[in-house]
Amino acid sequence: MTDRPNQTPDVVVIGGGPAGLAAAVELRRRGASNVVVLERDVAAGGIPRQCAHIPFGMREFGWVHSGMAYARKAVSLAERSGVDIRTRHGVVALYPGGELSVATPDGPLVIKARRVLIATGVRETPRSARLVSGGRPGGIFTTGILQSMVNLQNLRPCNRPLIVGTELVSFSALHTARGAGMKPVAMIETGHRITARQPAQFYPRVLGVPLYYETQLHAIHGRDWVDGVTVQNARGDLQDIACDGVLFTGCFVPESSLARLSHLALDPMSGGPVIDQFGRCSDPAYFAAGNLLRPVETAGWCFREGTAAAKWIAADLEAGDIVPYPGGEIPDIRVSCEAPLKLVVPQMLIPDRRDGMQQLQLRVSSAATGQLTVSADGVTIWQKRFSALPERRLSIPLSALRIPTRCKALTVTLRS
Numbered sequence: 145m146t147d148r149p150n151q152t153p154d155v156v157v158i159g160g161g162p163a164g165l166a167a168a169v170e171l172r173r174r175g176a177s178n179v180v181v182l183e184r185d186v187a188a189g190g191i192p193r194q195c196a197h198i199p200f201g202m203r204e205f206g207w208v209h210s211g212m213a214y215a216r217k218a219v220s221l222a223e224r225s226g227v228d229i230r231t232r233h234g235v236v237a238l239y240p241g242g243e244l245s246v247a248t249p250d251g252p253l254v255i256k257a258r259r260v261l262i263a264t265g266v267r268e269t270p271r272s273a274r275l276v277s278g279g280r281p282g283g284i285f286t287t288g289i290l291q292s293m294v295n296l297q298n299l300r301p302c303n304r305p306l307i308v309g310t311e312l313v314s315f316s317a318l319h320t321a322r323g324a325g326m327k328p329v330a331m332i333e334t335g336h337r338i339t340a341r342q343p344a345q346f347y348p349r350v351l352g353v354p355l356y357y358e359t360q361l362h363a364i365h366g367r368d369w370v371d372g373v374t375v376q377n378a379r380g381d382l383q384d385i386a387c388d389g390v391l392f393t394g395c396f397v398p399e400s401s402l403a404r405l406s407h408l409a410l411d412p413m414s415g416g417p418v419i420d421q422f423g424r425c426s427d428p429a430y431f432a433a434g435n436l437l438r439p440v441e442t443a444g445w446c447f448r449e450g451t452a453a454a455k456w457i458a459a460d461l462e463a464g465d466i467v468p469y470p471g472g473e474i475p476d477i478r479v480s481c482e483a484p485l486k487l488v489v490p491q492m493l494i495p496d497r498r499d500g501m502q503q504l505q506l507r508v509s510s511a512a513t514g515q516l517t518v519s520a521d522g523v524t525i526w527q528k529r530f531s532a533l534p535e536r537r538l539s540i541p542l543s544a545l546r547i548p549t550r551c552k553a554l555t556v557t558l559r560s
């Protein structure tokens with residue numbers, strides 16, 4: 145983009161959430177001298193910063209923390225490690241070779257780092273992307289916005305919201321709403337069971353909040369502010385519900401707009417950048433970690449993923465200036481999956497290397513039971529019977545796969 149960057153750190157980490165902060169700490173521990181975290185928000189900490197609830201940090205910090213305490217601890221650890229955390233620094237563009245365009249309170253900045261770790265996390269699908277009919281009144285939120293308003297700004301944006309969805313985060317939304325004195329009118333779920341693990345369905349029942357299955361949001365009503373919704377059940381019956389807010393929860397998508405607008409290869413299945421087992425993107429100056437890779441994992445998982453990515457980046461830095469893939473090419477084992485599997489990470493494998501990620505991470509788009517099969521160029525090399533539900537962790541240990549030499553493509557299927 146330019147031949148005169150303003151600054152040239154060893155590593156820039158984009159995003160100061162659990163993955164980015166953990167990576168920055170580990171990079172410092174491994175000797176990287178100049179590690180900068182760029183965080184667009186007013187404070188680092190990522191999503192946990194707005195979570196007043198427990199449990200966070202048991203494995204990372206040896207004790208149960210609230211999200212807020214966890215975020216403070218991660219930030220303080222990074223600061224004590226000598227990481228340069230710059231808040232209100234939003235990265236707006238990525239260019240080949242680790243060059244970034246950054247919006248800062250003091251104006252635009254160009255930074256060229258030897259390596260860049262992208263750790264921008266996930267976000268919930270907002271109303272605009274859910275194709276719900278009706279007006280565009282105020283009073284429509286996601287869990288993230290609700291938590292930020294309630295826990296960071298001490299606001300109560302509505303009193304009687306409808307909660308759409310039953311993922312784990314939907315019950316977090318219910319918890320946050322109740323904690324702020326709201327009385328949710330109902331939770332709705334399009335499927336015939338909750339998406340979160342049982343027995344979470346008893347939580348709304350205990351609070352006297354009806355939970356409607358096989359029900360979808362048909363329309364939102366209200367001129368300036370929400371004053372009701374119409375929901376539709378599986379038989380097509382419509383029902384009006386009075387409420388003064390709608391909380392769209394879950395349906396996570398990676399926060400990959402930066403990668404999407406850049407030269408990096410993007411995986412349409414996961415929604416995140418294509419990576420190899422070392423978290424390395426299609427441009428070897430860039431790595432990725434945390435929930436940007438796939439919706440959605442816990443803070444603890446992302447923290448560990450950030451730490452692991454830092455190890456691989458440090459090794460890469462030690463090897464000299466941007467080291468191309470072995471043989472000078474992007475690795476030629478492509479990993480893909482077929483429905484009902486909805487994503488597999490990583491999407492590329494460098495042959496004969498066992499020192500990166502230890503698993504293929506998978507998710508299903510609908511409940512499925514059957515033979516989980518890995519084929520190498522069409523030949524079955526691994527099989528196991530599996531039952532899987534949407535949004536649940538599903539993985540295959542890479543050590544279990546005997547990948548033939550010169551293999552070009554691994555395909556993962558789940559067939560009943």
Ligand SMILES: Cc1cc2nc3c(=O)[nH]c(=O)nc-3n(C[C@H](O)[C@H](O)[C@H](O)COP(=O)(O)OP(=O)(O)OC[C@H]3O[C@@H](n4cnc5c(N)ncnc54)[C@H](O)[C@@H]3O)c2cc1C
Pocket residue numbers: 158159160161162163164182183184185188189190191192195233234235236263264265266267268287288289313316399402433434435436440441442443444446447
């Ligand atoms: C609403 C919500 C509630 C959740 N609740 C829980 C929970 O209770 N427990 C749990 O374990 N997990 C929860 N999660 C999952 C959450 O994604 C993980 O806990 C964890 O925060 C992921 O860490 P991360 O570092 O990948 O991303 P994040 O924590 O999302 O951090 C990413 C950071 O990148 C910054 N960023 C994004 N784009 C840019 C840019 N262009 N320039 C600079 N900075 C940028 C963001 O501001 C953010 O601070 C929740 C997720 C959401 C969305």
